[in-house]
Amino acid sequence: MNKVKFYDREFSSRLLIGSALYPSPKIMQDAIRAAGSEIVTVSVRRETAGGKTGDQFWSLIRELKVTVLPNTAGCKSVREAVTTAKLARELFNTPWIKLEVIADDETLQPDVVGLVEAAQILIKDGFEVFPYCTEDLSVAMRLVDAGCKVVMPWASPIGSARGITNRDALKLLRARLPDITLVVDAGIGAPSHAAEAFELGFDAVLLNTAIAKADDPVAMGNAFRLAAEAGRAGYEAGLMGARDFASPSTPVVGTPFWHAVS
Numbered sequence: 001m002n003k004v005k006f007y008d009r010e011f012s013s014r015l016l017i018g019s020a021l022y023p024s025p026k027i028m029q030d031a032i033r034a035a036g037s038e039i040v041t042v043s044v045r046r047e048t049a050g051g052k053t054g055d056q057f058w059s060l061i062r063e064l065k066v067t068v069l070p071n072t073a074g075c076k077s078v079r080e081a082v083t084t085a086k087l088a089r090e091l092f093n094t095p096w097i098k099l100e101v102i103a104d105d106e107t108l109q110p111d112v113v114g115l116v117e118a119a120q121i122l123i124k125d126g127f128e129v130f131p132y133c134t135e136d137l138s139v140a141m142r143l144v145d146a147g148c149k150v151v152m153p154w155a156s157p158i159g160s161a162r163g164i165t166n167r168d169a170l171k172l173l174r175a176r177l178p179d180i181t182l183v184v185d186a187g188i189g190a191p192s193h194a195a196e197a198f199e200l201g202f203d204a205v206l207l208n209t210a211i212a213k214a215d216d217p218v219a220m221g222n223a224f225r226l227a228a229e230a231g232r233a234g235y236e237a238g239l240m241g242a243r244d245f246a247s248p249s250t251p252v253v254g255t256p257f258w259h260a261v262s
């Protein structure tokens with residue numbers, strides 16, 4: 001399978017995993033390993049607030065030998081997101097930031113206006129921004145204009161497990177932004193949802209709740225790894241287009257092959 005590129009770095013795994021909500025630190029580690037993920041996203045605000053697991057949490061993440069993608073989860077203004085991103089750069093010594101600006105505490109709807117503004121500020125300051133956005137094409141285009149080489153539209157609201165609710169809009173993003181690394185982020189509830197994202201041509205999937213809240217997070221991590229591989233392999237194999245009407249698959253005359261055989 002082809003590798004996936006995030007800015008100038010290449011990875012084999014196309015699953016990015018969140019580090020929250022697991023029943024225990026050990027289960028988090030085992031689930032991330034089972035998913036085969038090479039990139040784990042971590043909330044900067046939770047950790048700088050002295051998160052309950054503190055240093056132990058960092059040892060666990062370090063033991064995984066993954067690339068850390070710090071995020072600005074919980075930020076509700078451009079200023080807060082920019083400050084948090086700068087803190088993340090100091091803490092993790094990385095230009096990468098998963099940029100989240102939340103408009104509404106109830107729905108966790110992204111503030112796409114604030115997101116574009118924050119992305120512009122951070123990219124001018126040398127950051128490599130991974131923006132969490134809705135599936136709106138015009139927003140994605142503004143993010144690309146700002147210099148984002150990765151765009152991360154939601155499948156559905158964070159933690160909802162509803163899967164892809166606006167398939168046509170995601171297809172449009174893929175068609176109109178062929179050179180951008182597109183990641184479906186949030187709302188994935190089942191391995192089949194991830195496979196669907198890959199079959200649509202998305203480069204990667206980011207998820208957290210569906211693995212962390214599964215009855216068996218480690219087994220679910222493995223299920224997502226298999227689904228990601230199958231969905232991407234199907235896309236790379238070239239899916240046939242759907243038809244409106246029947247087309248016979250068992251010929252009654254001639255050769256059963258549609259290419260001439262020698």
Ligand SMILES: CC(=O)[C@@H](O)[C@H](O)COP(=O)(O)O
Binds near residue numbers: 018132159186209
């Ligand atoms: C934007 C955001 O916070 C998501 O990355 C979240 O971490 C994952 O969403 P799910 O928990 O719905 O998979």
